[in-house]
Amino acid sequence: MRCSLVEHGAARAVGIDTQSVDTAEAKLERDFPHLRDRVSFRQLEPGYDVGEERFDLVLSKDTFEHIDDPDAYVAATALLGARRGDRDRLRAALGVAVGGHIDFMTRLPWAHLVFPEQVILAERRRFRPEENPTRFEEIRGGLNRMTLARFLETMERSGLEKRFLATNQSDGARSPARRAFIGGMRLGSRLPPLREYCSMNVYSVWAAS
Secondary structure, X not given: XXXXXXXXXXXXXXXXXXXXXXXXXXXXHHHOHHHOOOEEXXXXXXXXXXXXXXXXXXXXXXXXXHOOOHHHHHHHHHXXXXXXXXXXXXXXXXXXXXXXXXXXXXXXXXXXXXXXXXXXXXXXXXXXXXOOOOOHHHOOOOOOXXXXXXXXXXXHHHOEEEEEEEEOOXXXXXXXXXXXXXHHHHHHHOOHHHOHHHOOEEEEEEEEO
């Protein structure tokens, strides 16, 4: 994604990860050597210290649900775009997978809200016996039990202004059955009592207010 941004006109792109950037750097060297002077990667420091560099656009996809402290993560995201004297230029686009990351074993993304944690983890071990977590936080990559409501509450506390928000976005539903399922989830998410149970992901754009 970072290389694509540069190929479409960005002057520079920096990829940030909380664990390791070795794989990304190797891929850049192997597949995009012509972009090495405009693309770089950085491992995020403890406490989400993002340093002094600032950017016009911050993108985060499939990361938010793995963060230990979502409020601190959003604050760091806002800080990345807080250009001195020009804060209103910040745009932050966040793609978040809400739920228990259990779509590989059930079509009910919110089954973990209905069944106890240990039941879900036992079923997960049936599909992935090499993993043996006792809590959602111990799943490979960690899960912070993010819900749609918690995401919205976190963003409201951030002070950023919502410019766009949509749930159940997908362009990979090739089969008629999958398209029908996603369509049903979108309809269900419009009903307040069902919204949490019918939201698989949320994509949003935020700006400095």
